[in-house]
Amino acid sequence: MTRVFYRHQALLSGLISFAVILLVWQLVVDLGFVKAFFLSTPTRMATEFMRQLKTGEIAANLSISLYEFAVGLGLAIAAGGVCGVLASWSRTLEAIFEPFVWFTYSSPTIAFYPMFIAWLGLGAPTIIAIAFLFAVTPIYANTLSGIKNVDQDLTRAALSFGARKTDLFIKIALPGSVPILVAGLRLAVGRALTGVVAAELFGATAGLGFAIAYYGQKLKTTEMMVNLVLIVICGVICTQILSLLEAATDKWRTGPGR
Amino acid sequence: MAQIEIRDVSVDYKRPNSEETFTAVDGINLSIEKGSFVTIVGSSGCGKSTLLLALAGLIPYAKGAITVDGKTVTAPGPDRAMVFQDASLLPWRSVHGNVRFGLELRRWRRDDLDQRVTRFVHMVGLGSFADYHPHQLSGGMRQRVNIARALAVDPDVLLMDEPFGALDAQTREVMGDELLRIWERDKKTAIFVTHAIDEAIFLGDRVVVMGKNPGHIREIVEIDLPRPRTSAMLDSPAFIAYRQKLRDYIAADMASLQMVKDVA
Numbered sequence: 471m472t473r474v475f476y477r478h479q480a481l482l483s484g485l486i487s488f489a490v491i492l493l494v495w496q497l498v499v500d501l502g503f504v505k506a507f508f509l510s511t512p513t514r515m516a517t518e519f520m521r522q523l524k525t526g527e528i529a530a531n532l533s534i535s536l537y538e539f540a541v542g543l544g545l546a547i548a549a550g551g552v553c554g555v556l557a558s559w560s561r562t563l564e565a566i567f568e569p570f571v572w573f574t575y576s577s578p579t580i581a582f583y584p585m586f587i588a589w590l591g592l593g594a595p596t597i598i599a600i601a602f603l604f605a606v607t608p609i610y611a612n613t614l615s616g617i618k619n620v621d622q623d624l625t626r627a628a629l630s631f632g633a634r635k636t637d638l639f640i641k642i643a644l645p646g647s648v649p650i651l652v653a654g655l656r657l658a659v660g661r662a663l664t665g666v667v668a669a670e671l672f673g674a675t676a677g678l679g680f681a682i683a684y685y686g687q688k689l690k691t692t693e694m695m696v697n698l699v700l701i702v703i704c705g706v707i708c709t710q711i712l713s714l715l716e717a718a719t720d721k722w723r724t725g726p727g728r
Numbered sequence: 729m730a731q732i733e734i735r736d737v738s739v740d741y742k743r744p745n746s747e748e749t750f751t752a753v754d755g756i757n758l759s760i761e762k763g764s765f766v767t768i769v770g771s772s773g774c775g776k777s778t779l780l781l782a783l784a785g786l787i788p789y790a791k792g793a794i795t796v797d798g799k800t801v802t803a804p805g806p807d808r809a810m811v812f813q814d815a816s817l818l819p820w821r822s823v824h825g826n827v828r829f830g831l832e833l834r835r836w837r838r839d840d841l842d843q844r845v846t847r848f849v850h851m852v853g854l855g856s857f858a859d860y861h862p863h864q865l866s867g868g869m870r871q872r873v874n875i876a877r878a879l880a881v882d883p884d885v886l887l888m889d890e891p892f893g894a895l896d897a898q899t900r901e902v903m904g905d906e907l908l909r910i911w912e913r914d915k916k917t918a919i920f921v922t923h924a925i926d927e928a929i930f931l932g933d934r935v936v937v938m939g940k941n942p943g944h945i946r947e948i949v950e951i952d953l954p955r956p957r958t959s960a961m962l963d964s965p966a967f968i969a970y971r972q973k974l975r976d977y978i979a980a981d982m983a984s985l986q987m988v989k990d991v992a
């Protein structure tokens with residue numbers, strides 16, 4: 471019993487603290503310390519969640535948000551990855567991409583939202599474009615630095631065995647930069663999700679962010695918070711998937727195996 | 729003509745942060761017969777690694793000519809394999825995978841690829857560690873993987889840069905015996921850099937003593953000890969005489985360095 475406890479201690483402690491927070495939350499509202507209007511309660515939200523589930527609201531909002539997220543992130547991975555690899559081969563290309571990196575890293579991209587609406591209209595394409603812009607930079611920057619900072623000793627060893635350029639790329643540069651690529655992916659996932667939600671908040675016709683803005687304007691706290699929690703859950707699931715990916719690509723560090 | 733001919737070779741490096749060059753080795757002349765074992769000694773920084781890298785075709789030489797079997801060396805080739813001084817194993821590949829790496833790069837097309845890898849992993853005594861990754865091995869085990877990787881591609885010439893540098897004296901001896909056994913069986917040409925004078929004498933048909941500023945060949949000592957070499961020879965009068973001779977050469981190089989410093 472104690473062994474089981476220690477093995478799952480982190481998970482258990484997390485669950486306990488989570489349960490305590492829910493309980494305190496429920497109690498401060500039910501006992502009248504805070505008005506339900508400001509905070510809602512777990513039970514209210516559960517009931518509201520079931521309602522939105524039945525009306526199909528959740529399915530509709532969730533699917534559109536996930537669709538925008540997936541397309542934005544997918545495009546960012548493709549474009550950022552390809553540009554990163556190309557830039558690692560050509561200094562000229564790297565110099566050409568450089569200002570764009572500064573720009574997206576240092577400016578609040580979301581401020582360009584009205585222009586995107588002007589170009590792409592109100593709806594999914596605009597939101598995908600924002601998510602893409604949010605996510606593409608870390609993918610590009612990490613791909614570039616991962617491949618550029620390839621271990622010179624390993625390269626030399628490979629060359630001594632007659633490695634060609636493609637060998638160096640596939641057998642040294644790529645596997646050598648897996649950790650930094652995954653780190654880039656992690657950043658990109660977070661930023662793409664933020665991009666989708668922020669863009670939907672500003673103006674959209676569907677999606678979780680839209681639902682938050684919609685219910686928020688109507689001062690319907692419980693309805694709004696259900697969607698907020700859904701976004702948090704999406705974020706947690708994404709992070710967990712990435713952790714699994716990280717563990718899978720990092721297996722060689724922890725145990726024997728080819 | 730000998731298998732390897734090094735004629736008046738010098739190697740220049742770029743100095744960091746400047747356009748000037750720096751001559752690391754100069755005026756190197758050396759002929760190496762097929763199947764012979766040549767060891768190179770010399771103080772740190774005298775250009776031993778540089779000479780080996782030039783032989784491997786990994787760095788260009790500014791002057792002179794290097795030929796292997798009559799062909800001028802301009803790039804790495806299947807006739808040569810190198811064991812590097814510093815760690816050069818892929819951390820994400822197992823022992824098996826690292827030995828396989830060399831064969832993959834050499835485009836080994838035969839079906840026996842993995843069997844061959846296994847054979848060489850066993851040969852260096854790492855049979856039960858085939859699935860370990862470099863960070864799970866000791867320094868000496870890593871060097872054995874390096875050696876297995878180089879041997880597996882079946883080169884005519886084996887270039888080894890302080891392959892036993894990280895080992896304790898006992899393991900060094902065992903590995904040296906092992907290396908000689910493999911070398912005597914396959915009759916490869918071996919060029920072996922070391923700091924250890926005893927090791928140089930024990931392994932070599934000839935010991936090349938290098939000096940500094942710029943790196944050059946100071947002396948070549950023929951080692952006239954019978955083969956197979958045994959550890960009993962280490963205490964023989966002949967061995968002791970070679971040891972003394974080589975010590976003197978290296979000390980003379982150090983002394984000349986001291987003079988350079990005094991002048992400057």
Ligand SMILES: Nc1ncnc2c1ncn2[C@@H]1O[C@H](COP(=O)(O)OP(=O)(O)OP(=O)(O)O)[C@@H](O)[C@H]1O
Binds near residue numbers: 741770771776813
């Ligand atoms: N890539 C490089 N760029 C510039 N100079 C270099 C480079 N590699 C080596 N050198 C210089 O060349 C000289 C010879 O170096 P080398 O590595 O060949 O010495 P070594 O005899 O192998 O020494 P050690 O026994 O310490 O390994 C040194 O002065 C070193 O600073």
Ligand SMILES: [Mg+2]
Binds near residue numbers: 777778889
């Ligand atoms: Mg060296």
